[in-house]
Amino acid sequence: MLSFHHASLLVSDVHLCEERPAQVDAFMGLLNGPARQAESLFILGDLFEYWVGDDDCSSSLAQRVIAALKALADSACKIYFISGNRDFLIGQTFADAAGFKLLDDPCKVEIQGVPTVLMHGDLLCTEDTAYLAFREQVRNPLWQQQFLAQDLAVRHHIAQGATAESGKAKQAKSEEIMDVTETAVAEVFKQFGVNRLIHGHTHRPGHHQHSVNGVMRDRWVLPDWYGPGGYLRVTPSIIEEIRF
Numbered sequence: 001m002l003s004f005h006h007a008s009l010l011v012s013d014v015h016l017c018e019e020r021p022a023q024v025d026a027f028m029g030l031l032n033g034p035a036r037q038a039e040s041l042f043i044l045g046d047l048f049e050y051w052v053g054d055d056d057c058s059s060s061l062a063q064r065v066i067a068a069l070k071a072l073a074d075s076a077c078k079i080y081f082i083s084g085n086r087d088f089l090i091g092q093t094f095a096d097a098a099g100f101k102l103l104d105d106p107c108k109v110e111i112q113g114v115p116t117v118l119m120h121g122d123l124l125c126t127e128d129t130a131y132l133a134f135r136e137q138v139r140n141p142l143w144q145q146q147f148l149a150q151d152l153a154v155r156h157h158i159a160q161g162a163t164a165e166s167g168k169a170k171q172a173k174s175e176e177i178m179d180v181t182e183t184a185v186a187e188v189f190k191q192f193g194v195n196r197l198i199h200g201h202t203h204r205p206g207h208h209q210h211s212v213n214g215v216m217r218d219r220w221v222l223p224d225w226y227g228p229g230g231y232l233r234v235t236p237s238i239i240e241e242i243r244f
């Protein structure tokens with residue numbers, strides 16, 4: 001199991017795109033600033049607004065992000081990545097260029113002696129059955145092979161269409177459907193035998209507590225960067241939520 005002893009930074013849902021230059025600059029600031037003092041940086045999915053394949057690395061945004069991640073990886077900070085529902089097509093080619101290691105979702109690590117499960121968070125939203133059906137389809141290797149065989153322009157068109165359709169679908173869903181379920185959260189705590197879970201995706205940042213089998217457990221949700229953004233800093237003594 002991966003084990004960390006100094007400061008770890010965790011971030012997710014940065015949703016990088018050309019249309020939000022302030023967030024791109026803020027993310028660069030994180031990589032070139034606070035992350036330089038950290039032992040590890042965990043990116044828990046949805047780094048990009050959407051990602052259509054690692055053969056799409058030539059845009060100026062992708063080049064900038066890859067160069068900044070690689071520079072950080074070449075310093076003392078190790079970088080780990082769990083993909084999200086928007087950038088699950090990030091693969092080994094991108095990981096090698098950016099100098100990070102891909103982790104499974106969920107993944108158990110030890111941060112300052114505390115066993116901790118890291119996830120993107122979408123798998124915890126078990127009442128969102130329409131999304132889970134969509135997820136199953138797009139995580140299928142055969143579907144991905146067929147998608148990746150299409151021209152980049154076609155893939156961008158499909159991704160933008162899916163974003164629009166998803167936006168409409170979300171308007172018809174209740175807030176509860178798009179949040180985690182107690183059952184799914186309890187299952188993760190029990191399955192991995194941990195008292196701490198950190199994830200993003202739900203747009204409900206903060207510290208949530210759950211009593212599972214009579215034991216209080218901590219669930220930390222990372223903020224999205226549709227607004228100013230932020231990250232979590234875990235040190236041997238505290239967990240700090242840093243909002244820009």
Ligand code: LP5
Pocket residue numbers: 050051052085086087089122125128130131134138157158159161162163165166167169170173178201
């Ligand atoms: O990301 P967020 O929080 O806004 O919404 C998610 C769920 N939506 C998605 C879809 C993505 O946001 C957008 C697509 C990303 C592109 C990836 C790369 C290319 C793949 C192309 C795939 C065709 O993940 C949303 C959840 C929400 O989280 C909260 O948990 O509710 O789920 C949905 O809205 C899914 C819908 O319920 C059902 C599926 C609609 C999409 C249909 C695609 C049709 C393709 C159109 C082609 C022109």
Ligand code: MN
Pocket residue numbers: 013045046084085086120122200201
């Ligand atoms: Mn997400």
